[in-house]
């Protein structure tokens with residue numbers, strides 16, 4: 001799959017979150033308030049800490065998504081509905 005424009009290897013059956021962690025990325029977004037780092041917390045789809053954009057669809061839980069070779073994943077977008085990097 002592609003993550004932030006770079007190829008990322010994964011093992012069949014891994015989730016997007018598992019592939020990111022296996023590649024050494026333990027945080028891939030920040031909180032809206034305070035800009036604190038977030039990655040996997042619960043790992044079961046409850047906390048929404050692991051959000052990524054997949055194929056242009058924002059707010060996908062990386063811990064629930066099986067990795068696919070044709071996926072395009074984007075991380076580190078702000079949470080205010082645009083992609084300008086601020087909260088406004």
Ligand code: FES
Pocket residue numbers: 039040041042043044045046047048049050051061062063064
């Ligand atoms: S880690 Fe909690 S929803 Fe994905």
